[in-house]
Amino acid sequence: MHIHSLDYYSEPGRGVITLTRLCGWVIRKARVGRVLILEVCGNNTKPYVLALREDRDRDLFHIAEGLDIGSALCFEGDLAPLQRSKRGVEYSVSKIEVYAKPIEPLPVDISGKVPALLDTRIKYRWLLVRNPVEKALFKIRAGVLKAARKYLEDNGFIEVNTPKIVAAGAEGGATLFKLQYFEREAYLSQSPQLYKQMLISSFERVYEITPYFRAEKYNTTRHLNESWGIDVEQGFINSLEDVLETAENLVVYIVDYVRLNYKEELEILGVDLPKLSTPFKRLRFTEAVEILRSEGVEVSETEDLSDVAERKLGEVMAEKKHYLYFITGFPWSSAGFYYMREEDGVYTRKFDLDYRGLEIASGGQREHRYEKLVEAIREKGLNPENFEFYLEAFKYGLPPHGGFGMGVERLIMKMLNLENIREAILFVRDRTRLTP
């Protein structure tokens, strides 16, 4: 809605302007003598400030006086010639339409004066995101996904959607949520892994932004039972290096996109997002083991690194200014059956991407040769019959390929220095939370 403002024309030396209609919720209210000040936030992170004088704006003043924090309203106004507020953008208001008033005081403080504990924050997240700080975080999350899409689309990846109700998991049975699928047992997808590989039968490059469902009973600051992943798979690769390049360029693009397009949000959150550069350090798994042992950390040569080891490695790497780094060549004993095995039979082309001591992505070059794959499934103690639908795709010309899954919440957690992964998702699904 654009209406010319009469007030505007009374200001000397100005051209044409439009009167804007803006909407949001009252997040702060202050009365000082004869002036009433309202701060309103909609999708904006910087509040709209409405200052009303009892003598001049009598009707509007009385409307505003009756509004509590939390009221939903729209107003028509024009940028105020005098910007006196230190917090927001001030408007001269000509009309206020009130749409809803809270029927009781809000259960949490959305002005940010009184902090809420994580548990309370999660319970009332949908309400707390009215607060500019909380909102900034989720605007950045949206930006991360937007940037990922943009990078992948620009680089020839096609977005696909694969089933979330599946008959078999990618890793075995232990971490799956079971459900009844008519007469049969089915599971919630813990990864689109197998499906995106199958699609490399017909697409050169695919990606999917998808939830992962994992029934792990862990309770840590970096795990969710429903999390989101940016899943990428590319065919016709020459080596693992092609996949690593995609992963590092994607991360750099995302971080850069947020750094340049979300300055206001980063500032509100107090985050200084440094510019990244490629290539990221490539560290062999065996080198990582050596480094950790020289630091006095006990590490197994055949198992994945423990969280303690990963964090320690993060510290060591940070000293050398490697904030993001790959760990490549994981041992076969700690890898999924679908990773390509090296000739020695001991190591694989599986990699992890770590961001300051936290695994944010993992992937690798896949085994694309039918016989080798069947052999690998058997060797992992799995039954090839359960993977028939998957194995079939390897019979008709599946090129060498590889890919990775990147944890959206983990990436955001590291970018924004969050202490708990639960901060990075609006509605939390963890060991104990099923609502809201």
Added chain:
RNA sequence: GCCGCCGUAGUAUAGCCCGGUUGAGUAUGCGGGCCUGUCGAGCCCGUGACCCGGGUUCAAAUCCCGGCGGCGGCGCCA
């Protein structure tokens, strides 16, 4: 699942160790009053809480047992 810590007004906290002086303090919110456009405004008045059950004791928010709930660590992984 194991280990550790914790549970006080709507929210966030003090008090608990060492039971009585607590009619449970403070901030913020909410209601009311004052107030030169405040900037997490200020000042005054009011409002509102000891997770549940059992036990010890003359006396329990405080000590003990059980339950429920939360946080952190480990395992595991994105």
